[in-house]
Amino acid sequence: MHNHPMDTTTPARPRVLIIGCGFGGLEAAKALRRAPVDVTVVDRTNHHLFQPLLYQVATAGLSAPAIAAPVRHVLRDQANVTTLLGEVTAIDPALRIVRLGSGEALPYDHLVVAAGATHSYFGRDDWARFAPGLKTLDDAFEIRRRILLAYEAAEKESDPRRRAEWLTFVVIGGGPTGVEMAGTMAEIARHTLRGEFRRIDPASARVLLIEGGSRVLQTMPEDLSQRAQEQLQRLGVEVRTGSRVVGIDDTGLQVQPGAGPDAAYRISSRCIVWAAGVAASPLGRQLAEATGIATDRAGRMPVEPDLSLRGHPDISVVGDLAAAMSHHPRRPARPVPGVSPAAKQMGRAAAANILRRLRGEPTRPFRYRDYGSLATIGRNSAVVDLWTHFGRVKFSGYPAWLFWLFAHVYFLIGFRNRIVVLFDWATAYWSRQRYARVVTNIGGTAAADG
Amino acid sequence: MHNHPMDTTTPARPRVLIIGCGFGGLEAAKALRRAPVDVTVVDRTNHHLFQPLLYQVATAGLSAPAIAAPVRHVLRDQANVTTLLGEVTAIDPALRIVRLGSGEALPYDHLVVAAGATHSYFGRDDWARFAPGLKTLDDAFEIRRRILLAYEAAEKESDPRRRAEWLTFVVIGGGPTGVEMAGTMAEIARHTLRGEFRRIDPASARVLLIEGGSRVLQTMPEDLSQRAQEQLQRLGVEVRTGSRVVGIDDTGLQVQPGAGPDAAYRISSRCIVWAAGVAASPLGRQLAEATGIATDRAGRMPVEPDLSLRGHPDISVVGDLAAAMSHHPRRPARPVPGVSPAAKQMGRAAAANILRRLRGEPTRPFRYRDYGSLATIGRNSAVVDLWTHFGRVKFSGYPAWLFWLFAHVYFLIGFRNRIVVLFDWATAYWSRQRYARVVTNIGGTAAADG
Known part of the structure; x- marks a missing residue:
C-alpha cells in the first residue's frame, strides 16, 4: 500500500x-x-455526484450526502486505483x-x-449572479437558499409589489432540469409550505417556465412534450414556450415572445434559475x-x-x-x-x-445504445420514452413517475444511498414535506436583508 | 391567516x-x-439546530438536515406563532x-x-481562522472540510514533514464537545478511511486532545473523567491535560505544559478545532x-x-x-x-x-432539575452520570453508549429525523463508514492547493 x-x-x-x-x-x-x-x-471535488437528482437537493428534497458518494470510498477496493483531489x-x-x-x-x-x-449563458456571463445554474452541490445549495429565503423575505415585506416579486419564481429553459425544477417549485408553493406562514399565502406564489423553443423537453417525442406541459400546468406552472430571455437583472428578467412583432416584456422576480444552456x-x-x-x-x-x-x-x-x-x-x-x-x-x-x-489489437468504434429517456415533472407526474426489445414504449403520468423513481434509485451508487433516498421519498410523498430545508450562509445574501 | x-x-x-x-x-x-x-x-437562521449532535455533522457522520428542523415547520400548527428570519x-x-x-x-x-x-477565544480572536469552533452548521461544514481535505492533502504531499503536519489533528478543550470530536476523529483515522489511500496510511494520523485543566469532562465526577480519558486513549487519542494553549498559527500551536518550569513546545498541525471557550x-x-x-x-x-x-x-x-x-x-x-x-x-x-x-399572579423562582449528564467518546464508549428517583447512577462503556444513543435520538425533534438518525447510525455502526463525507466550496481553501 x-x-x-x-x-x-x-x-x-x-x-x-x-x-x-x-x-x-x-x-x-x-x-x-x-x-x-x-x-x-x-x-x-471529493465526491461522485449523481447529477440526475441534483435538482432534489436544490429544492430541499434530499440532503447532499444522499446523492454524493466519496470517490475514494467508491474505488477503495480497486487496488490499482489512486484517487487524487x-x-x-x-x-x-x-x-x-x-x-x-x-x-x-x-x-x-x-x-x-x-x-x-x-x-453556458451564451456570452452573457453577467447573468450568472442573477440566475444561478445547477451543476454542482454548491450551485444546488445556492438555489435552495434563494428559493427558501424568497418566502422568508416575502413574509417580512409589507409592500405588496415587492412581496409579489419575492413570490415569483422563474425557471429559464424547458429541458429535463428546467421541467423538474419548475414542477418541484410549484409543489413547494402549493403543498410543502402550506400553513407555515402568517402574512403570506405560499400557494399564491407564481412559478414560470420560460422556453425559447416551441415546446418543453424538445429531445422527446412531441406527444410527450405535450403531456409534460399539461402536467406542469396542472401543478400550477405557467409555461411560456417560444419566449427568449433578452435580459436579466437582480429584480427580474426581460422576455421576447415569439418571432413576431410582439414587444419584449418584463417579469419581476427575485428568484431566477438558469437551466437553459450547457x-x-x-x-x-x-x-x-x-x-x-x-x-x-x-x-x-x-x-x-x-x-x-x-x-x-x-x-x-x-x-x-x-x-x-x-x-x-x-x-x-x-x-x-x-x-x-x-x-x-x-x-x-x-x-x-x-x-x-x-494488447496491440485494433480499437473499436463507439456505439451508443439508446434505451430511451425519461423526465419527471412532480409528484405522480413524469414522461417516459423507452426503446425495448419489443419496440418503442411511451407513457406518462403516475406509471411513468413510478418508473422514473425506481430507475433513478436503481442507478444511484451504493446500497445505503438507495435506501436513504427511498426513505426520504416515501416520507416526502406521504407528508408532502421536504426535509432538507436547511439554509446556511444566510449572512452572505441580499435576500436576508431585503 | x-x-x-x-x-x-x-x-x-x-x-x-x-x-x-x-x-x-x-x-x-x-x-x-x-x-x-x-x-x-x-x-x-431558518432552522432549529439539535446542537448535541452537531459534532456528528462536523465529522461527516450525519447530514445537516438530519439535525436541523425548519423552525416554521416545527411551529406551523401553533396558530398564535409568527416565525421571522x-x-x-x-x-x-x-x-x-x-x-x-x-x-x-x-x-x-x-x-x-x-x-x-x-x-470565545479569550481575547485571541485572531486564533479563530486557524482553529474554528463548533456552534453553527457553517462551523460544522468548515471543520468537516478541514478534516477530510487534510487527508487529501497528505495523499498528495511528498515531503514527509509536511505530510505529518497534515496528519496531525488537534482538539483544544476537553469538555463534552472536545471529547466527542477527538474520539470521532480517531475513529475516522483508524476505521472510516481504512484502505482508501495509496500513499499514506490514515491510521498513522495522530489525534491530540489538549485540556488546560487537570482532567477531561471537568463537570463530571472524577472517576467518570478517568474512564473517559482511558476510553479516549484506547481509541488512539493522545490526551494532554494541564496544558494551556499559548499560540496558534496556520501550521500548528504552542502549548505550555503544567504550572511548572517546563518550556512551551510546539505541535505542528494543519487541522485544529477549538472546543475550549464559550x-x-x-x-x-x-x-x-x-x-x-x-x-x-x-x-x-x-x-x-x-x-x-x-x-x-x-x-x-x-x-x-x-x-x-x-x-x-x-x-x-x-x-x-x-x-x-x-x-x-x-x-x-x-x-x-x-x-x-x-393573570396578575406573582411569578415563581426558577428551579433547575438536574437529571444528570452524559458524554460519548466514540463507538461503544460513553460516560453517564444520572440522578434518578433511586439515587445517583454512574456507568460507562457500552451500556453508557447505548443509553447516550437512545437519549439523543429520543430528544431529537421530529419523528422523521429520529428514524433517519437511527438508520444512519445503524449503517455507520456496521460498516464503520461515515456517509456524509461530502465537501463543498473546495476552492475556498488553502488545503486544496496545499
Missing part, C-alpha cells in the same frame, strides 16, 4: 490517468478494475503530463478526459490549444470513432466534453446525446479501447 | 417576542401554545421594540431573549447597555429568580445567555449550568411566568 508504483521512477505498468469522476470517468476507472494498468483518478490546469500531450493547480505534475501513458460540462468544461479549450484540434460551438472536442483524439491515440475524451458519434454497422453515424447513460457507455468504451491498444 | 394581529395597530392580545429558536426559545414558544398571546419568534441588532427596552438588520422594528409587550452562546451571544452586551445591568465575565446577563431582568419584568433571559440560579425551597441557590436541558427548562419557566404576570 505504501509502495505504490506511482512513487517509483520506472513504472512497472502503463499509467492511465482519468480526469473527472462523473459518470464517464468513474465508469472508465471501474472498467479497468482487473486490467494490468495503474489508474489515477483526479477530480476537483485536485484541479487540472493544463494538459501537455507532448510531455504526457497533466498539471494540477497545486503545482503537481501527473505523468500518464494513456489519458481519459472526462471533465464534463458547465452551464457548455463543455473549460478544459476543452485548453485541450484544443494543446492538440490543435478545434472544439465545436458548444466547446466540445471532436473525437475519432474510438473516442481518441485525432493524432493523439493516447488521449480519449468521454462524456459531455466529447462531440462523439455513435457508429452502427448498418446505419449512418449519429451524434451521441449529452446524457448520463451515454457518458457511462463512453467511459467503458474508452477503457476497453485502451486495453485493446495495450 | 392573512389578518394576523401583528398587522393591525391595536393588538388584541399581548405580544410576546422571542429572540432565538434554540432549545430555550423553542420551548418558550411551545409553552405558549394555548395561551391568549401573539407570539413572534425571530432567528437569524432576521438578525436582531438592537433591543430598546424603553420603546419596547427590537430592531432587525433589515431595518424592521418589532414591538413587544413581553420579550424573551434566548440568543444563546458563541465560542461566551454568551454578543446581544448580551447590547442588552447590558440598554438596561444598565452588567454582564458577568462570560458575557451572560444576571437574571432575577423568575428569569426576568432587574427593573425590566417584561424582559426574560433564558438559556446560555442567562447567568441564572436554581432556587430550591430547602437548599441554597446554585448556578444553572449551560446545557440544553437547562435552556429548555428556562424557556418553559419564562413562558409560565409571563402568563402569571398577565
Whole structure:
C-alpha cells in the first residue's frame, strides 16, 4: 500500500490517468478494475455526484450526502486505483503530463478526459449572479437558499409589489432540469409550505417556465412534450414556450415572445434559475490549444470513432466534453446525446479501447445504445420514452413517475444511498414535506436583508 | 391567516417576542401554545439546530438536515406563532421594540431573549481562522472540510514533514464537545478511511486532545473523567491535560505544559478545532447597555429568580445567555449550568411566568432539575452520570453508549429525523463508514492547493 508504483521512477505498468469522476470517468476507472494498468483518478471535488437528482437537493428534497458518494470510498477496493483531489490546469500531450493547480505534475501513458460540462449563458456571463445554474452541490445549495429565503423575505415585506416579486419564481429553459425544477417549485408553493406562514399565502406564489423553443423537453417525442406541459400546468406552472430571455437583472428578467412583432416584456422576480444552456468544461479549450484540434460551438472536442483524439491515440475524451458519434454497422453515424447513460457507455468504451491498444489489437468504434429517456415533472407526474426489445414504449403520468423513481434509485451508487433516498421519498410523498430545508450562509445574501 | 394581529395597530392580545429558536426559545414558544398571546419568534437562521449532535455533522457522520428542523415547520400548527428570519441588532427596552438588520422594528409587550452562546477565544480572536469552533452548521461544514481535505492533502504531499503536519489533528478543550470530536476523529483515522489511500496510511494520523485543566469532562465526577480519558486513549487519542494553549498559527500551536518550569513546545498541525471557550451571544452586551445591568465575565446577563431582568419584568433571559440560579425551597441557590436541558427548562419557566404576570399572579423562582449528564467518546464508549428517583447512577462503556444513543435520538425533534438518525447510525455502526463525507466550496481553501 505504501509502495505504490506511482512513487517509483520506472513504472512497472502503463499509467492511465482519468480526469473527472462523473459518470464517464468513474465508469472508465471501474472498467479497468482487473486490467494490468495503474489508474489515477483526479477530480476537483471529493465526491461522485449523481447529477440526475441534483435538482432534489436544490429544492430541499434530499440532503447532499444522499446523492454524493466519496470517490475514494467508491474505488477503495480497486487496488490499482489512486484517487487524487485536485484541479487540472493544463494538459501537455507532448510531455504526457497533466498539471494540477497545486503545482503537481501527473505523468500518464494513456489519458481519459472526462471533465464534463458547465452551464453556458451564451456570452452573457453577467447573468450568472442573477440566475444561478445547477451543476454542482454548491450551485444546488445556492438555489435552495434563494428559493427558501424568497418566502422568508416575502413574509417580512409589507409592500405588496415587492412581496409579489419575492413570490415569483422563474425557471429559464424547458429541458429535463428546467421541467423538474419548475414542477418541484410549484409543489413547494402549493403543498410543502402550506400553513407555515402568517402574512403570506405560499400557494399564491407564481412559478414560470420560460422556453425559447416551441415546446418543453424538445429531445422527446412531441406527444410527450405535450403531456409534460399539461402536467406542469396542472401543478400550477405557467409555461411560456417560444419566449427568449433578452435580459436579466437582480429584480427580474426581460422576455421576447415569439418571432413576431410582439414587444419584449418584463417579469419581476427575485428568484431566477438558469437551466437553459450547457457548455463543455473549460478544459476543452485548453485541450484544443494543446492538440490543435478545434472544439465545436458548444466547446466540445471532436473525437475519432474510438473516442481518441485525432493524432493523439493516447488521449480519449468521454462524456459531455466529447462531440462523439455513435457508429452502427448498418446505419449512418449519429451524434451521441449529452446524457448520463451515454457518458457511462463512453467511459467503458474508452477503457476497453485502451486495453485493446495495450494488447496491440485494433480499437473499436463507439456505439451508443439508446434505451430511451425519461423526465419527471412532480409528484405522480413524469414522461417516459423507452426503446425495448419489443419496440418503442411511451407513457406518462403516475406509471411513468413510478418508473422514473425506481430507475433513478436503481442507478444511484451504493446500497445505503438507495435506501436513504427511498426513505426520504416515501416520507416526502406521504407528508408532502421536504426535509432538507436547511439554509446556511444566510449572512452572505441580499435576500436576508431585503 | 392573512389578518394576523401583528398587522393591525391595536393588538388584541399581548405580544410576546422571542429572540432565538434554540432549545430555550423553542420551548418558550411551545409553552405558549394555548395561551391568549401573539407570539413572534425571530432567528437569524431558518432552522432549529439539535446542537448535541452537531459534532456528528462536523465529522461527516450525519447530514445537516438530519439535525436541523425548519423552525416554521416545527411551529406551523401553533396558530398564535409568527416565525421571522432576521438578525436582531438592537433591543430598546424603553420603546419596547427590537430592531432587525433589515431595518424592521418589532414591538413587544413581553420579550424573551434566548440568543444563546458563541465560542470565545479569550481575547485571541485572531486564533479563530486557524482553529474554528463548533456552534453553527457553517462551523460544522468548515471543520468537516478541514478534516477530510487534510487527508487529501497528505495523499498528495511528498515531503514527509509536511505530510505529518497534515496528519496531525488537534482538539483544544476537553469538555463534552472536545471529547466527542477527538474520539470521532480517531475513529475516522483508524476505521472510516481504512484502505482508501495509496500513499499514506490514515491510521498513522495522530489525534491530540489538549485540556488546560487537570482532567477531561471537568463537570463530571472524577472517576467518570478517568474512564473517559482511558476510553479516549484506547481509541488512539493522545490526551494532554494541564496544558494551556499559548499560540496558534496556520501550521500548528504552542502549548505550555503544567504550572511548572517546563518550556512551551510546539505541535505542528494543519487541522485544529477549538472546543475550549464559550461566551454568551454578543446581544448580551447590547442588552447590558440598554438596561444598565452588567454582564458577568462570560458575557451572560444576571437574571432575577423568575428569569426576568432587574427593573425590566417584561424582559426574560433564558438559556446560555442567562447567568441564572436554581432556587430550591430547602437548599441554597446554585448556578444553572449551560446545557440544553437547562435552556429548555428556562424557556418553559419564562413562558409560565409571563402568563402569571398577565393573570396578575406573582411569578415563581426558577428551579433547575438536574437529571444528570452524559458524554460519548466514540463507538461503544460513553460516560453517564444520572440522578434518578433511586439515587445517583454512574456507568460507562457500552451500556453508557447505548443509553447516550437512545437519549439523543429520543430528544431529537421530529419523528422523521429520529428514524433517519437511527438508520444512519445503524449503517455507520456496521460498516464503520461515515456517509456524509461530502465537501463543498473546495476552492475556498488553502488545503486544496496545499
